[in-house]
Amino acid sequence: MSVIEDLITELARLPGIGRKTAQRLTYHLLRQPTDRAVHLAEGLQSVAERVAPCPEWGTPTEHERCGYCSDPKRDDGLLCVVEEPSGVEVVERSTEFRGRYHVLGGHLSPLDGVGPDALRLEPLVRRVQGGGVREVILATNPSMEGEATATYIQQLLTGERVKVTRLARGLPMGGDLEYIDGVTLSHALLAREEVGR
Amino acid sequence: MWLEGLVARGFRNLAPTELTLPPEGIALLGANAQGKTNLLEALYYSVLFRSFRGATDSELARFDGPGFRVESTVMRTGKTGTIATEFRVAPKRKRIEVDGAESSRLMEAMGHWVAVAFLPSDVVLASGPGAERRRYLDRLLCLADSRYLTALTRYRSVLSQRNAALRHERRDVVQAFDEALASAGAAIVSSRVRWADTATSMFAEEFAALGEQETVGLSYRGRAELAAVDAWPGAIEEAWPADSKRGVTTVGPHRDDLILEIGGRALREYGSTGQQRSAVIALKLLELSTLSEAYGTEPALVLDDVFAELDTERQNRLVTRLDEGARRQVFVTAPRRDELPEGLTLPVWNVKEGRVTCP
Numbered sequence: 001m002s003v004i005e006d007l008i009t010e011l012a013r014l015p016g017i018g019r020k021t022a023q024r025l026t027y028h029l030l031r032q033p034t035d036r037a038v039h040l041a042e043g044l045q046s047v048a049e050r051v052a053p054c055p056e057w058g059t060p061t062e063h064e065r066c067g068y069c070s071d072p073k074r075d076d077g078l079l080c081v082v083e084e085p086s087g088v089e090v091v092e093r094s095t096e097f098r099g100r101y102h103v104l105g106g107h108l109s110p111l112d113g114v115g116p117d118a119l120r121l122e123p124l125v126r127r128v129q130g131g132g133v134r135e136v137i138l139a140t141n142p143s144m145e146g147e148a149t150a151t152y153i154q155q156l157l158t159g160e161r162v163k164v165t166r167l168a169r170g171l172p173m174g175g176d177l178e179y180i181d182g183v184t185l186s187h188a189l190l191a192r193e194e195v196g197r
Numbered sequence: 198m199w200l201e202g203l204v205a206r207g208f209r210n211l212a213p214t215e216l217t218l219p220p221e222g223i224a225l226l227g228a229n230a231q232g233k234t235n236l237l238e239a240l241y242y243s244v245l246f247r248s249f250r251g252a253t254d255s256e257l258a259r260f261d262g263p264g265f266r267v268e269s270t271v272m273r274t275g276k277t278g279t280i281a282t283e284f285r286v287a288p289k290r291k292r293i294e295v296d297g298a299e300s301s302r303l304m305e306a307m308g309h310w311v312a313v314a315f316l317p318s319d320v321v322l323a324s325g326p327g328a329e330r331r332r333y334l335d336r337l338l339c340l341a342d343s344r345y346l347t348a349l350t351r352y353r354s355v356l357s358q359r360n361a362a363l364r365h366e367r368r369d370v371v372q373a374f375d376e377a378l379a380s381a382g383a384a385i386v387s388s389r390v391r392w393a394d395t396a397t398s399m400f401a402e403e404f405a406a407l408g409e410q411e412t413v414g415l416s417y418r419g420r421a422e423l424a425a426v427d428a429w430p431g432a433i434e435e436a437w438p439a440d441s442k443r444g445v446t447t448v449g450p451h452r453d454d455l456i457l458e459i460g461g462r463a464l465r466e467y468g469s470t471g472q473q474r475s476a477v478i479a480l481k482l483l484e485l486s487t488l489s490e491a492y493g494t495e496p497a498l499v500l501d502d503v504f505a506e507l508d509t510e511r512q513n514r515l516v517t518r519l520d521e522g523a524r525r526q527v528f529v530t531a532p533r534r535d536e537l538p539e540g541l542t543l544p545v546w547n548v549k550e551g552r553v554t555c556p
Contacts, residue, residue: 108358108370108373109358110358110359110361110362110364110365110367110370111357111358111361115362115365115367115370116367116369116370144351144354144355144358144374144377145358147376147377148355148358148373148374148376148377149373151372151373151374151375151376152369152370152372152373155369155372155373181343181344181347186380
C-alpha cells in the first residue's frame with residue numbers, strides 16, 4: 001500500500017468521514033504548501049503525546065490539571081457531570097456555569113457491554129464523599145441512555161449529603177410548539193414554572 | 198386522498214414503470230409470478246417506507262441491480278405532493294424526499310400517503326400468535342398518531358437495554374432503565390387501550406355487516422392500569438423475581454394481545470375458516486376507519502388476491518361495504534377477471550412479466 005493510501009485509510013476511520021471525503025482531504029493536503037501538512041501532523045502528534053484526561057475530572061488537558069480544575073475563581077461547591085469532554089465545551093458556551101466538571105467517559109449501555117464499571121463513577125463518589133460539593137448537576141444527554149445514566153448516578157448518590165439536580169428538559173428556544181414531540185412536551189409540562197402573579 | 202402517479206425503477210421484477218392512476222383505483226389482472234403483488238408492494242411502499250410483506254429493502258431491489266426508486270404522487274384536498282424513496286444496495290443508503298426536500302426522520306415522511314393493505318397472509322391476524330396482532334396495532338397507531346411512533350421507538354430501545362442489563366444480572370443497572378420503560382410504556386398502553394375502547398363496537402358492526410350471525414368481541418389483553426406512569430413502579434417490583442430468573446422483562450405492552458372472540462370463545466381456536474377471514478376483513482375495515490378519522494380523508498385500500506379466499510356471499514358483502522359512504526381508491530389483484538366479484542366496477546389493467554398495461 002502506498003503512503004497516500006495509508007493516509008486515506010487513516011482519515012476514513014474518523015467519525016463522519018467516508019472514504020470519498022478522506023480521498024478529497026488527502027488530495028487537498030497534497031496541493032497545499034508542504035508546511036501546512038507538516039503543521040497538521042505536528043498538531044496531531046502534540047495532541048496525541050501531550051494531552052491526557054485530567055486526573056481529577058477526566059477533561060482532556062495538556063497540563064497536570066485542566067484549566068477548569070485549576071482556575072481558582074471557579075466554585076468548588078458546584079459539580080457538573082457530563083458524558084464526554086465535548087459536553088464541557090457545550091456547558092461552557094452557555095456562560096451560566098462557573099463550577100467544576102466531571103466527565104464520565106460515556107453512558108450506560110448494557111447492550112454494548114458498557115456497565116457502571118466502564119464509567120468514571122468511583123472518582124465522582126469519592127469527590128462527593130470528600131466534602132465541599134454542595135450540588136451535583138447531572139447534564140447527561142437527553143437520550144434514553146443518558147437519562148438512565150443520570151438515574152443511576154442519582155441512586156448512587158442517595159444518602160450522600162449533596163443536592164442532586166438534573167438539567168431541565170423542555171422546549172427549545174425559538175421552537176414552534178406544533179413541532180415538539182410528545183415526550184419533550186410531557187417533560188415540559190411536568191417541569192412547568194409558575195409565572196409572576 | 199388518492200394516488201395519482203407511481204414511478205418504480207429497479208423494484209423487484211417490475212420493468213421501469215411510470216403510471217398515471219385513476220381516482221377510483223384499478224383491478225390488476227395477471228397470471229402468477231407476473232408482478233401483481235410487486236406492483237401493490239410499490240404502491241404501498243410510501244406508506245411505511247418498507248415492504249408490506251416484511252421483505253428488506255435489499256430484497257426489494259431488482260436481483261443484481263444497484264437499488265430502486267419509488268415515487269408516489271398523491272392528490273389530497275386539491276393539492277399534489279410527491280414522496281420519493283431512493284435506495285442503494287452498496288454502499289447501503291436510503292434517502293426519502295417529501296416534495297423534493299430530504300426527510301431525515303421517518304416520522305416526518307409518514308402520513309403523506311396513507312393506505313390499508315390486505316394480503317392473503319393477513320389471516321394470521323385471526324389464527325396466529327399475539328405478535329401478529331401487536332404488529333397490527335403498532336402499525337395502525339404509528340400511522341394514526343406520530344407520538345405513538347416516538348414512544349414505540351423509545352420503548353423498544355429501553356427494552357433491549359434493560360434486557361441486556363438483566364442478562365448481566367445487575368439490578369442497579371436494570372433499575373436505571375425503569376423510569377424510561379415506564380414513561381414510554383405508559384404512552385403505548387394508553388394509546389392502545391383508548392383505541393380498543395372505541396374499536397370494540399365497530400369491530401362487531403363490521404363483522405355483522407359481512408353477513409356473520411354470531412356475535413364477536415374485541416378486547417385488549419394486558420394490564421390496562423399501566424396506561425398511568427404511576428402504576429409502573431409497583432408492577433416492575435412485582436415482576437422482578439420473574440424478570441431476574443428469565444433474564445427478560447416480563448411486564449409491559451410488548452407482551453399484551455388483542456383478544457378476538459366469537460360467541461364468547463377464542464376466535465383463534467373456535468372460529469371457522471370463513472369466520473376468521475371475516476374477522477380479518479373487519480379488522481382491516483377498522484384500520485381504514487381509524488386512519489380516515491385521524492387524517493380527515495379516506496385512505497386507499499390495497500387488496501392482494503383476497504377475493505379468491507372468500508365465498509360469493511362474503512365477496513359481495515365486502516364489495517357493497519366498500520361502495521358505501523365515502524369514495525376511496527381501491528387497488529385489487531386477481532389472476533383472472535372471473536375471480537373478481539361481479540359488483541366490482543374498476544378499470545381493468547394487466548400485468549405480464551413485470552410490465553403493466555392499461556387498455
